[in-house]
Amino acid sequence: MRLALTLVLGGGLLASTVWALDLPAGDPAAGRKVAGMCRTCHGIDGFAKIPIAPHIGGEPLGYLAAQLAAFRDGSREHEMMTVVARGLSDQNIADVSAWYAAHQVSAALPASADKSGAPEQCVACHGAVGLSELEDAPHLAGETNIYIETQLKAFRSGKRTHDVMTAIAQELTDEDIRAVANWYAGVKLEISAPE
DSSP states (O other), X not given: OEEEEXXXXXXXXXXXXXXXXXXXXXXXXXXXXXXXXXXXXXXXXXXXXXXXSOOOTTXXXXXXXXXXXXXHHTSSOOTTHHHHHHTOOHHHHHHHHHHHHTSEEEEEOOXXXXXXXXXXXXXXXXXXXXXXXXXXXXXXXXXXXXXXXXXXXXXXXTXXXXXXXXXXXXXXXXXXXXXXXXXXXXXXXXXXXXX
16 A cells, blocks of 8 residues: 655645555554664654754654655755665655654753744744644754754755745844744654554
8 A cells, every 4th residue: 555645845736746656555663774874863763863954853754755755856955864865765755754753752942932932923933932843844842052043044045945945034134043043943852652
């Protein structure tokens, strides 16, 4: 049985914002084995081990699969991820995405913070505490400042493109980017393994 994932960004149906992946159904147990190659940077539980790697435990299934497929086909590039993804089959992508998506996440703002202070331009997709409300948007809770700043600057410069994020990032100053990064980096993220 194959799983077809169609993701639409921002709730609108725009041809360039639709990813259609025809992947087999993923098996989290098999995905845990594939995740062995991810553990050095992202951790076996999806809690990043290095500051320039994102936390991937509990990310939406469709987002994970789409990113791996993009690294594999070259539409998204990264010196390490492109090499790793090129060696993944459709089944590997489905399995490892199922493994990490099966993790449970929770996030909490610091006691001194109030949700009303969340970055306005980010909340609709990534939530005030950084837990995505959409299947095709990543969680930002607990990501390091350096990771968030690097990604936003990549969207702003055009090094990384996305129909929604590119336009948002192009409107951000360095100070705005730093504020977004500080907000989400200040959120406490917890990732729990699947039961």
